[in-house]
Amino acid sequence: MTRTPLSSADDRSLADAVAGSGDERAFRELYRRHTPALYQLVLRMLGGVAPDAEDVVQEAWVRAVRQLAKFRWESSLRTWLTAIGLNLARETLRKRARTRTEEIDERLGLSARPVRDAERIDLERAIARLPNGYRAVLVLHDVEGFTHEEISRQLQIAVGTSKSQLFDARRAVRSLLQPPSEARHA
Amino acid sequence: MHDDELTPEERAAMEALPRERPPDRALEERVVRALRAQGLLERPATLRLTLPPLGWLAAAAASVMIFAGGVALGAWLESRHTTQVVLDMHQRDAAETAALVQRTGSAYVSALSTLATFAEKARPQEMEPAREAAVNALHAAASQMVRLLPEEPVAVNILQGMARASRSDSLEAAASEPRRVVWF
Numbered sequence: 001m002t003r004t005p006l007s008s009a010d011d012r013s014l015a016d017a018v019a020g021s022g023d024e025r026a027f028r029e030l031y032r033r034h035t036p037a038l039y040q041l042v043l044r045m046l047g048g049v050a051p052d053a054e055d056v057v058q059e060a061w062v063r064a065v066r067q068l069a070k071f072r073w074e075s076s077l078r079t080w081l082t083a084i085g086l087n088l089a090r091e092t093l094r095k096r097a098r099t100r101t102e103e104i105d106e107r108l109g110l111s112a113r114p115v116r117d118a119e120r121i122d123l124e125r126a127i128a129r130l131p132n133g134y135r136a137v138l139v140l141h142d143v144e145g146f147t148h149e150e151i152s153r154q155l156q157i158a159v160g161t162s163k164s165q166l167f168d169a170r171r172a173v174r175s176l177l178q179p180p181s182e183a184r185h186a
Numbered sequence: 187m188h189d190d191e192l193t194p195e196e197r198a199a200m201e202a203l204p205r206e207r208p209p210d211r212a213l214e215e216r217v218v219r220a221l222r223a224q225g226l227l228e229r230p231a232t233l234r235l236t237l238p239p240l241g242w243l244a245a246a247a248a249s250v251m252i253f254a255g256g257v258a259l260g261a262w263l264e265s266r267h268t269t270q271v272v273l274d275m276h277q278r279d280a281a282e283t284a285a286l287v288q289r290t291g292s293a294y295v296s297a298l299s300t301l302a303t304f305a306e307k308a309r310p311q312e313m314e315p316a317r318e319a320a321v322n323a324l325h326a327a328a329s330q331m332v333r334l335l336p337e338e339p340v341a342v343n344i345l346q347g348m349a350r351a352s353r354s355d356s357l358e359a360a361a362s363e364p365r366r367v368v369w370f
Contacts, residue, residue, distance in 0.1 A: 018226075018227070021228065022225075022226060022227045022228035023227075023228070023230075024218065024222075024227045024228060024229060024230045025230050027218070027221065027227055028214065028218070031214055031217065031218075032214070035208070035209060035213075035214075036206035036207055036208045036209070037205055037206045039206075039207055039208070039209040039213075040204060040205060040206050040207040043207065050209075050210075053209070054209060054210070054213050054216075057209060057213065057217070058213065058216055058217045058220055061217050061220075061221070062217070062220055062221060062224065062226070065221055065226045065227070066224070066226060123199050123200070123203065124203065142192065142197075142200045143200055143203055143205075144205075167190065170190065170192070170196075174196075
């Protein structure tokens with residue numbers, strides 16, 4: 001009898017091993033397979049704050065493993081894990097909002113804060129500077145390819161709100177990416 | 187339209203953003219520890235040698251036996267080598283026996299000749315050990331000849347003559363000093 005190497009085992013087999021017998025090696029394989037994408041998404045959603053993103057990833061895996069036996073495989077493991085991660089990221093953003101003022105909203109507003117002459121900003125940093133709501137929609141729609149309906153379900157907002165926030169988010173990003181002279185005259 | 191479309195450049199820039207980023211390696215261990223702490227993961231099974239006390243004794247005995255077996259095997263291989271060397275040597279001796287006998291005989295006769303040269307000047311007690319050695323050498327040589335060729339008349343006569351002489355010597359020796367024997 002030949003044993004399937006972990007790296008070639010599918011997610012479901014690995015998940016069964018984790019849920020059934022707490023197989024650590026199977027878990028590590030799943031972790032290494034899906035964490036880089038989850039971490040990047042969560043990090044972007046949280047505006048590039050790595051410690052918060054790591055906490056979210058950890059908690060996402062704990063919740064996923066705890067509920068793994070009940071997972072019905074109607075979606076892929078990655079989609080399910082992403083959903084858990086996004087919910088946790090939203091919780092983190094809400095906690096942040098409660099503990100400090102939304103200074104970024106004041107800073108950016110709808111037209112976003114004009115960039116100082118000496119400051120060069122790239123797309124990643126521009127996204128990180130967006131208000132939380134704008135950033136979530138823009139990341140999910142323009143970067144991750146979610147539809148407004150999926151975003152609506154995921155973030156528990158109306159489809160119209162998703163579209164509206166995407167519009168504002170794109171405007172804000174363009175403003176942040178504008179050359180300084182154009183930004184001053186805009 | 188509520189959300190204006192991205193320009194091709196903007197879309198390309200969005201698509202160029204990385205979709206994956208590996209977190210710090212320590213995070214994996216942190217997550218695993220958290221899962222273990224909640225009883226959701228088991229440590230991977232490691233090969234542990236758990237033996238009862240008698241098992242350890244048996245293991246120690248087995249180790250000694252394996253060591254001794256190794257030594258015995260080495261010794262056997264070495265002895266086989268040695269046996270081969272001795273066998274080769276014997277085969278070589280058999281081939282050279284005639285020459286060796288000839289060389290030894292020449293040396294024996296030469297030694298007796300030298301002894302005869304000194305016999306006239308030397309005192310009888312000084313010659314006795316040499317005479318005894320020469321007689322014993324002759325006796326041993328004749329014995330080997332008879333062993334080699336039982337019917338060999340010269341060797342048989344030498345041995346018979348020496349036996350007679352020995353018997354008469356014994357009678358005389360009983361009344362005189364003990365005989366010194368040179369063994370070959």
